[in-house]
Amino acid sequence: MYHWKLGPQGDADAASHRSTRLFGILGVARPPRHSSVTRDMSTVPSVRIAELNAYLGRPVTVRAWVTHVRSSGKVAFATLRDGTGTAQAVFVKHQVGDALWARFAELTTETSVAITGEARENPRAPGVLDIGVSDLQIVGTSPSDYPIQPKEHGIDFLLDHRHFWLRSSRQRAIMVIRNEVEQAIHDFFYERGFLRVDTPILTAAIGERSGLFATEYFEEGNAYLAQTGQLYGEAAAAAFGKIYTFGPTFRAEKSKTRRHLTEFWMIEPEVAWNDSEANMKLQEEFVEFLVQRVVERRKPELAELERDVAKLERIRAPFPRLNYSDAVALVQKKGSDTKWGDDLGAEDEALIVEDYDKPVFVFNYPKEAKAFYMKENPDDPRTVLCDDLLAPEGFGEMIGGSQREDDYDKLVARIKEEGLPMEAYDWYLDLRRYGTFTHAGFGLGLERTVAWICGIPHIREVIAFPRMMHRLRP
């Protein structure tokens, strides 16, 4: 870690001084060979780049990574990144001396450094502060073959180097917005009296659909990675009223599209006494809240991503609603050959969404197109009380929700119709035997939501380390 070199002049004494200062800054014990050298550095504050403008005209120490180096004979520049922002270190040869000047020449892309100098504004580049360097410690060297360049790269190459790609300013902006969305989710539900419930990731087979990841589980046979926490969420709603889950979800389908991951994060609220109407109202309030929170607090990051903020500012409840039958009629008018009873395909969703600049609800699908647990529509028993919320700008289905079937006999009949193993649902059916209750909930795909807010076309870019069919590393 403490990997620094002397300049060509062999400035050993100066080097030991600098080394001492670095160890002091890092707050770790000095090696004994430097113990005779002491220097009080308490007057030089160690700051993050985002805080630099509070220290203009004063000496500071910044610990950061070098993103770019430029040299011009007698003056040289190193751009610095520390995760909070960027700054520019300026080396003027006649000011820094030969030894430090020589050490500058050792800086390469992604060298980690501790740089001390005066913070000051740079009239030539408003917004990026300069550090007039008086001292430089190389903490970790970086070979000259660092793979990520400030040039175009293919997506495959970038994902192979995801551990480096995350260092770029664009990726930082995405992760900051993702974090803002996650925090907003917790705030939204906390303020409304929801209880967060963490549901199991290892489950017995309860979906019985293909696309489950299996793993050995002691003497119990196979366990499966959770595809949803919903069934557990329903049990929790009967216990606590209003709950939500927030966790990873796994789908082993061999999906190869920009909207799919094998591991993604899903938020699943479940609310006692909500019907389908209240469910949709909660969804649109929720989505509006998330989008407006990002607009309010993350303008710089949206700008970094060149996102059209005006499109996000328009995202206000209520959202347009189409019942399934009207949606089918609409897409047929636009040339689709989808018939009543079919599920809506990706092309159909695009046809529906193109007329709106807000997310669009499509509600009450045919029973056959949806899951067994959705409540039969009393006004049209061919359909169930459910909704999909489609994101604008072609980002696809962001939410799937429904009122749950609370009638024991109807639920049993649906499980039989689907050919599902009744014994797997014994505890789930108990929820209808012991104090059944009207309830509804939905699942929001975090990555799809963040991709839409960021305007990133592929969701693999909005999760730090995506898991896809052909990608298990890094």
Add this chain to the structure above:
RNA sequence: UCCCCAGUAGCUCAGUUGGUCAGAGCAUCCGACUGUUAAUCGGAGGGUCGUAGGUUCAAGUCCUACCUGGGGAGCCA
């Protein structure tokens, strides 16, 4: 699983009807430059053209198979 597309230098790509086709830009290394912002200028190194067969006097180039990946469909969030 199905349909479409692509594999040429570290990266992004060009390479015409088969015949100086082993190329460019960037990156790297060396040199020049006192304020650069993807700096600029000069020079250098770097490739079994995805793999294996085949056609031909001659194959990145045409044919076949395979491998790998991408995009889309389905499934869904």
